[in-house]
Amino acid sequence: MISRVRILAAIALALVAATACTAVAAQTVPDAATRQAAVKLAQDVCGSCHGAQGRGDNPRIPRLAGQQRAYIEVQLKAFRNQSRNDPAAHEYMWGVASTLSDGIVAALAEYFAAQEPAPRAVVADAKVVTAGKQLFERGSPERGAPPCTGCHGGGGEGMAVFPRLAGQHGEYIYIQLKLIQNKLRDSPVMHGLTKQLSSEELTAIAAYLESM
Numbered sequence: 001m002i003s004r005v006r007i008l009a010a011i012a013l014a015l016v017a018a019t020a021c022t023a024v025a026a027q028t029v030p031d032a033a034t035r036q037a038a039v040k041l042a043q044d045v046c047g048s049c050h051g052a053q054g055r056g057d058n059p060r061i062p063r064l065a066g067q068q069r070a071y072i073e074v075q076l077k078a079f080r081n082q083s084r085n086d087p088a089a090h091e092y093m094w095g096v097a098s099t100l101s102d103g104i105v106a107a108l109a110e111y112f113a114a115q116e117p118a119p120r121a122v123v124a125d126a127k128v129v130t131a132g133k134q135l136f137e138r139g140s141p142e143r144g145a146p147p148c149t150g151c152h153g154g155g156g157e158g159m160a161v162f163p164r165l166a167g168q169h170g171e172y173i174y175i176q177l178k179l180i181q182n183k184l185r186d187s188p189v190m191h192g193l194t195k196q197l198s199s200e201e202l203t204a205i206a207a208y209l210e211s212m
């Protein structure tokens, strides 16, 4: 099982690298002026929705604090070139992302990745959280669903283009999993992995991740 997940992770990395190779391979190193401009933008503009430090409270707007830098860069470029094209992406992120240069994208990613993640949330239903933890860590071998930890890390901390999920809003996670399942958010790797999970299972996983 472990080796299968490793292989999947390697394939996923290769796929993402192939589609977003400029973002991953040639990482832009922002200069001091760009960094300064990005901090101001992050706090004044992005902060109005995501929270100035990326720890916003709106359950439908993702937290960015402590998110993987490479993942933030890839997503901002996907909003900018409109390939992440679910309705909320279109409505809220296309406009703001269309104005960002590669340098500002890199500096914004650096800024949010360096923020302290939000403190743990207390999620009411402990039984649901436990069910979610099991699925996250073990997958569902009988249905060929591998553990999520193979790519997202044992603590949901993510790595490079694999997003941090720990401490993310449960409602946002659930919406994204549904979008991915229904191919409304284009993520070939994740689509295959989530397509057999029920809504109850996705709810449980989302509750567990929010509680981490």
Ligand code: HEC
Residues within 6 Å of the ligand: 041, 042, 045, 046, 047, 048, 049, 050, 060, 061, 062, 064, 072, 075, 076, 084, 086, 088, 089, 092, 093, 096, 097, 108, 163
């Ligand atoms: C008007 C509100 C709003 C503003 C302003 C805004 N965002 Fe967003 N952002 C959203 C919403 C809503 C989503 C979720 C989109 C979706 O569901 O596809 C999102 C998604 C994202 C994501 C994807 C996170 C993930 O976990 O996949 C990143 C990265 C991001 N925004 C960064 C930024 C940055 C950087 C700025 C400032 C330049 C910014 N946003 C400004 C509302 C906003």
Ligand code: HEC
Residues within 6 Å of the ligand: 008, 009, 012, 016, 062, 074, 136, 146, 147, 148, 149, 150, 151, 152, 161, 162, 163, 164, 165, 173, 176, 177, 186, 187, 189, 190, 193, 194, 205
């Ligand atoms: C083979 C590697 C791999 C495995 C295993 C995997 N994921 Fe992912 N996951 C990814 C990648 C890559 C992305 C980013 C997709 C993109 O760029 O749009 C992602 C994105 C996500 C997102 C969107 C996060 C955000 O901030 O918008 C969620 C939620 C998620 N995965 C949950 C899961 C769950 C739950 C499982 C287990 C059922 C799982 N993943 C298993 C690779 C994986």
